[in-house]
Amino acid sequence: MKFLVFLGTVRDSTPPKPARLGLRVLKACLACLNTRYIGHEVEFVDALDYPLDNVFKPHFAYQKGKAPSSLNALAERIESSDGFIMISPEYNHSMSPALMNLLNHFGSSLFSYKPSAIVTYSAGQWGGMRAAIGMRTFLSELGCLPVSAMVHIPKAQEAFAEDGSLILEEEQDSWFNYFDRSFSQLEWWAQASKQHRAEINPHGKIMDFKSNPSERNAP
Template sequence: MIRHWLVHNWFHHILVTVGILAVFGAYKVTLQRMGSQAGEVLKLLVVMSTTREGRMGSRVVKFIQNELGAKYDITILDPKELDLPLVRMPIHHYDDRTQAPQVLLDIEAKLKAAEAFLFVTAEYNGSVPPALSSLLDHFPPGHTLFGYKPSGIVSYSMGSFGGMMGTVPLRQLLNAMGTVAVPESVHVPQVHSSLDEDGKVQGNDHLKSGLESLDTQLGWYAHSMKEYRKIHGVPKL
């Protein structure tokens, strides 16, 4: 009797496990198929986070371009090149938008055109680098720029945890801006040795598979949201 119960229980667990694996496999195939059949190339805005000399973020951006450049129309938004001051007046506080600095108007146009965002972030004192938070604070939250569009996070550091602590407050900030931060993220530890100056992976095989997983989610969300926006528009947040 006990033997019969054990065999039955063991067989039941096998069936459940096989069923879960089958569902997950079908789900992953569906995600990949959606991305490949969606047709149009998505406009991906890659947003950098630091301005200091010798920064490692450039390596991470090149890595992303190497891996995803054929799949997306990629635009880079670099606060170092923009040379933005700390926030004095956000763009949405100007009564006459034509009086806003041209640099803010240019950034606004890039944010509006983007269909997905990828934030490449360092970790400053366990939080978001000020160059990134200040850049975002120049623009309004809600549906006009960020709403109903997905975002992904790739963090990095020269330490062992790849900037992981900084992603927690960044997720909160992105949610406040209105973008949907996808669950998957990529953390690049020892970035100075994991990637060379051209963004080529140096022995850390998990980086490519991690970015592939992030891309699977980001592409699925972006294509789905884009199609739904075409049909239904967007409600105001």
């Protein structure tokens, strides 16, 4: 299966230090996935690689094939994935606005009927759990329902070195076991939904919302 890992931080200035703490979290997650989830493709999407226009024009607002090539390429990667890992810092008790903006550029039909896992972190003691609560709602609306187990990493700078390794080496198993609760659920749901998508095309049975929000209205 193929999993896309999104990283939401686009902050490359300080204070507060360190900048892009999320890179450590990303590297730790990838180390866990590469050692414990062998056989799957894991690709990384850095929100920093997508400087988007100030005027919001999502991928689905362009005529077919006319969107900027970077948006087209990412749309294809999302569509061909079986599940998503969304890594976000907590800014003012909310998810990264850059990650939300990037994801808003793609129709929910690309994400839907595939699961997601939420990973949040912060430099402080709550590990981004308030951001994670909002992410549940957001990702559910996008159609990639989040699995129940979430990863929250408080004081990530004290747990992970810049290369993503554990500062206290002896803690690696405990952290990877913690990640495993979410990643194993993600793997299970991704496998199940992939099989079921192959049997029944959800987009044929349940119409995607196309042009007008009223398509979802109660009668």
